[in-house]
Amino acid sequence: MILSLKNVSKSFGALTVSDDVSFDVPAGQALGIIGPNGAGKSTLFNLITGNLRANAGSVHFEGRDVTNVSAMERCLTGIGRSFQIPQPFGTLTVYENLVVAATHGRNLSETTVLEDCVDILKRTELIERANTPASHLSLLERKRLELSRAMATQPKLLLLDEIAGGLTEGECQALIATIKDIHGQGVTIIWIEHVLHALTSVVERLLVLDFGRVIGIGDPDEIMASKQVQEIYLGIEV
Amino acid sequence: MTYFVQTRTTISGVSTALGAAILFCLILLPFFAGRGLIQDMFTILTMLVLAQLWNLLAGYGGLVSIGQQAFVGMGAYTLFGVVILGGVDPVAATLCSGLGALVIAVPTAFFAFRLNGAYFAIGTWVIAEVVRLLVAQWKVLGGGTGTSLPRDATGNMWFVDGIKALLNIKTSAARDVLAYWLALALAVATIAGIYWLLRTRRGLALAAVRDNIEAAKSVGVDAARMKWVVFLTSAFGTGLAGGLIYMQKARISPDAAFSVTDWTAYVIFIVVIGGIGTIEGPILGVLIFVVLQSLLADFGSWYLLSLGLLAIVIMLVAPRGLWGLLSERTGLHIFPVQRRLHGLGLETSEE
Numbered sequence: 001m002i003l004s005l006k007n008v009s010k011s012f013g014a015l016t017v018s019d020d021v022s023f024d025v026p027a028g029q030a031l032g033i034i035g036p037n038g039a040g041k042s043t044l045f046n047l048i049t050g051n052l053r054a055n056a057g058s059v060h061f062e063g064r065d066v067t068n069v070s071a072m073e074r075c076l077t078g079i080g081r082s083f084q085i086p087q088p089f090g091t092l093t094v095y096e097n098l099v100v101a102a103t104h105g106r107n108l109s110e111t112t113v114l115e116d117c118v119d120i121l122k123r124t125e126l127i128e129r130a131n132t133p134a135s136h137l138s139l140l141e142r143k144r145l146e147l148s149r150a151m152a153t154q155p156k157l158l159l160l161d162e163i164a165g166g167l168t169e170g171e172c173q174a175l176i177a178t179i180k181d182i183h184g185q186g187v188t189i190i191w192i193e194h195v196l197h198a199l200t201s202v203v204e205r206l207l208v209l210d211f212g213r214v215i216g217i218g219d220p221d222e223i224m225a226s227k228q229v230q231e232i233y234l235g236i237e238v
Numbered sequence: 239m240t241y242f243v244q245t246r247t248t249i250s251g252v253s254t255a256l257g258a259a260i261l262f263c264l265i266l267l268p269f270f271a272g273r274g275l276i277q278d279m280f281t282i283l284t285m286l287v288l289a290q291l292w293n294l295l296a297g298y299g300g301l302v303s304i305g306q307q308a309f310v311g312m313g314a315y316t317l318f319g320v321v322i323l324g325g326v327d328p329v330a331a332t333l334c335s336g337l338g339a340l341v342i343a344v345p346t347a348f349f350a351f352r353l354n355g356a357y358f359a360i361g362t363w364v365i366a367e368v369v370r371l372l373v374a375q376w377k378v379l380g381g382g383t384g385t386s387l388p389r390d391a392t393g394n395m396w397f398v399d400g401i402k403a404l405l406n407i408k409t410s411a412a413r414d415v416l417a418y419w420l421a422l423a424l425a426v427a428t429i430a431g432i433y434w435l436l437r438t439r440r441g442l443a444l445a446a447v448r449d450n451i452e453a454a455k456s457v458g459v460d461a462a463r464m465k466w467v468v469f470l471t472s473a474f475g476t477g478l479a480g481g482l483i484y485m486q487k488a489r490i491s492p493d494a495a496f497s498v499t500d501w502t503a504y505v506i507f508i509v510v511i512g513g514i515g516t517i518e519g520p521i522l523g524v525l526i527f528v529v530l531q532s533l534l535a536d537f538g539s540w541y542l543l544s545l546g547l548l549a550i551v552i553m554l555v556a557p558r559g560l561w562g563l564l565s566e567r568t569g570l571h572i573f574p575v576q577r578r579l580h581g582l583g584l585e586t587s588e589e
Contacts, residue, residue, distance in 0.1 A: 051452055075458040087453035089446045091515075095243075095579045100446045103439040105458035110243070110439055110577075118241045118579070130579040153457050 001060075002027040002157055002188050003048065008057035010040075010047055010212075017043040019212035021057070027156075030189040032199040032220065035209035036232060041192045042084050044209065045159050048190070049081045050074040061157070075105050080155025084162045084192075086142035088149075090135035094126055097134050097145060098152040105153030117152060124148045124178060140171055147178065157188045164195040172198050200224075208232070241581035245437060245574050253572040264422055268405060268415040276411075276418045280486060282528050283421035287479040288501065289508040289520035290428050291472040296506075297515035298436070299468035300448035302355070304502050305362030306476055308346065308369045309339040311496035313477030314484035315373055321391050323378065328387065329396040332420065332481040339477020340470060342369055347469045351462075363498065370496035384491025392488055417486035424482060428475055429573075433517055436575040444468065507545055511552045513559025517573040522561045 003025040010018040017040040025031050035041050046052035048059060050071035058067045066074055089097050098120060102113035121127040124144045129137065134145060143163055150158055160179070164172050176198055183189050183202065193199040199220075200206075206220040208229050215232070216223050223229055268276055288306065296302045316338025320331040342365075350361045374382040393409060401412040435441050446454040447461045455461050480501075484490050494500070504527065512523020530548070534541040556563040565571060 049456055051456065071452075071455040072458055072460050075456055081456050083453065083456075087450045089449040089453065091449055092442065092445055093576060093578075096442055096445075096577055099439070099577065100442045100454070100459065101457035104443055104460075107458075114241065114243060118581070128584065130584060149453075149457060 001025065002062055003190075004058075004060040005048070006058045006060070008044075008047055008054045008059060010043055010052060010054050017212050018047060018054070021209075021212070021214055023207060023214060023217055025157075025188060025190065027188055028186055029205060030183050030191065030203040032203035032206045033190060033192045033209060034194070034196065034199070034206065034233075035215075039209040040212040041209055042161055043212075045081065045161055045190075045192065048159060049079055075153055075155075076107070078154075078156035079159070080105070080150040080153045080157070081159040082143075082146035082150050082161055082163055084165075086139075086146050088134035088137065088142055088145050091133060093131050093133055094137070094141075094145060094148075095121070095130040097149050101149045101152035102154075113152070116154075120148050120151050123181065124151075125174070139166055143167065143175075147175075151182065155187060157190070158182065160189065160191040160193075162192055162194060164193055164198045167195075176201055196224075241579060241584075243577050243579055245577055257572070261426065265419075268401075268418065273407075273411045273414055276414050278528070280414065280418045280421050282524055283418070283425045284479050284483050285505065285508060285527065286520060286524045287421070287425050287428050288476060288505045289512070289524055290425075290432055290517070291475045291479075292502075292505045293509045293514060293517075293520050294432050294435075295468055295472045297509065297519075298432075298441075298444050298448060299465065299472075301465065301469060302359045303350075303362040303469075303472075304359045304498065304506070305346070305350075305364075305366035306472075306505060307496045307498050307501040308342055308362070308366035309473045309476035310480030310483070310501040311366075311370060311373065311492070312342045313339045313480030314490055314495045315376075315379060316477070317481040317485055318379055318385065318387065318490055321387055322385070325391075327394075327396050328391055328485045329416070329420070332478060332485055335481025336474040336478040339473045339480065343470055343473030343477075346473075347466060351465060351469075366496060366498070370492050373496070374492040380491070382492060384489065384494070386490075387485075387488040414486065417482060420482055421479075424475075424478055429517060431471075433573050433575075436517075436573075440464070440467075441575060442577075507549050509559075510549055511559055513561030513563075513565075515558070516561050516565070518565070518571075519559045519561040522564075523559070526560070 001024045006022050008018055008021045021044060033041050043052065047054050050069060054067060058065055060066065061077060061079060089100060095117060098117040099110055099113060102108065102117055103110055121130055124147055126141060126144050126148055129141060137145060147163060164175055167175065172195065179202055191199060191203060203220060205218065206223040207217040208215040208223060210232050215228055216226055267279065292306055313335035317328065317331045317335045320326045320334045321328050346362065346365045350358055350365065353361045379385050392413065395413065395416065397416050398409060398412045401415050402409060405415065443454065443459045444464055446459055447464050451461050484495060508523035508527045509520050511526055513519025530545065534544055552559065
């Protein structure tokens with residue numbers, strides 16, 4: 001198992017956002033996470049990446065207990081992420097955004113990472129914007145930058161938070177192709193997404209979250225067919 | 239591979255040559271300038287050092303401190319302490335003043351880093367006031383009224399005899415020349431050091447932490463360490479400048495050495511009107527500040543009022559300062575730090 005969560009709970013005051021969450025992800029798998037707004041999906045990501053600390057339970061990455069390890073160190077051990085609302089380094093150029101991630105996330109020199117950064121920018125179709133300050137990018141470009149920057153840290157586990165939201169069908173297809181490509185290279189992926197057809201075209205396993213609890217986990221078709229999930233997702237077409 | 243990275247621009251090549259020429263003239267200035275000009279230049283250079291270091295802290299590190307006077311004062315008092323109590327030569331003592339500032343900076347950082355934004359700013363100010371009150375209790379160094387450097391220490395300072403012989407001037411003038419050369423060395427070292435830092439991957443990390451700290455941590459940037467490095471570096475340099483300023487004045491009091499107006503408010507003014515987050519900004523800012531100071535010096539509190547008014551106008555009209563305005567219009571960068579990727583299919587002239 002590359003990632004194991006055991007009885008992880010997180011609450012903000014009286015509000016429990018993650019409630020006794022346990023699941024395992026085998027190396028190389030692509031796991032999708034769905035759930036209504038406010039179900040605690042992004043919080044779960046923050047608990048895995050270390051941007052938030054759990055109140056109870058443990059997070060293991062590659063067999064090592066990382067529950068109390070900082071976000072910075074978790075990145076160095078191989079956990080990369082994108083943010084739901086893009087968080088670019090606005091004053092830096094697109095290329096520099098990747099260089100920060102590549103040099104610090106992998107502890108390499110700037111000259112060493114140049115080719116990798118260029119390669120990622122080509123794959124995510126941002127190469128023409130390489131010298132543009134990130135604050136000048138459009139929404140689609142920002143989402144691509146989120147993905148590119150996470151890839152630049154060369155993660156073993158990549159967490160994608162609603163990366164397809166707000167994109168047109170064509171843009172979405174291009175993104176799916178890129179994510180499949182990354183997954184094909186053996187990177188484990190956990191992907192939160194409301195755009196279900198995008199999600200199901202990539203993931204092998206699906207986890208449903210509601211009120212911070214795991215409602216179901218397993219084969220995407222079976223999960224989507226279950227009555228409980230359909231109740232939560234009433235009105236949302238697959 | 240057909241891609242490569244460049245930070246140099248065509249203009250920066252010319253400016254390197256120009257900068258070297260200006261530096262050469264500044265080194266030789268005491269050979270043909272009068273004592274008044276040397277003293278003015280000393281003020282400009284020390285204010286420039288303070289401004290560059292505050293800019294490193296606030297403009298690059300996102301740590302808006304209004305307690306820099308703690309490090310100026312502590313640096314200065316360390317110098318006086320080492321000279322008066324330890325009998326050390328004042329020139330050697332200036333090196334201790336940086337360490338003196340660090341002694342205060344470590345606990346300050348420990349407390350202030352728990353605070354963010356405006357709370358951090360106020361926190362540093364409060365700590366600086368506490369340090370001032372504590373130093374004022376130090377009777378051996380004059381308590382609240384202050385003290386002067388002993389005559390035998392200032393009279394026999396290192397290098398002073400050599401400068402007297404070299405320039406054929408009096409002891410007091412030679413001391414000013416010595417202070418000027420030390421300030422010039424400190425200013426050059428400060429600018430070169432900051433420029434070097436910004437061009438390394440740590441400089442990128444610093445910008446990343448300022449732009450978005452959570453995202454920076456998530457790509458492996460050690461944000462906490464960056465803050466410490468920047469804060470302690472800035473404190474050390476500010477302490478050195480403080481020691482130098484009071485070595486030249488040869489007289490100190492807690493109210494002057496820990497003055498929030500002189501060592502923080504003016505410094506913020508310089509950085510804000512010049513252009514925060516650039517190396518060029520504080521250089522331009524300090525020149526404007528000195529011109530305004532000499533034009534408006536006779537107008538008492540009107541002077542401070544007009545400085546405040548000007549700062550407000552510039553913040554509204556040009557939030558990135560006068561240098562920001564200038565470089566936006568002309569694309570001029572004397573100290574370019576942006577990495578530009580060159581290669582196939584890339585628009586390289588894009589700003």
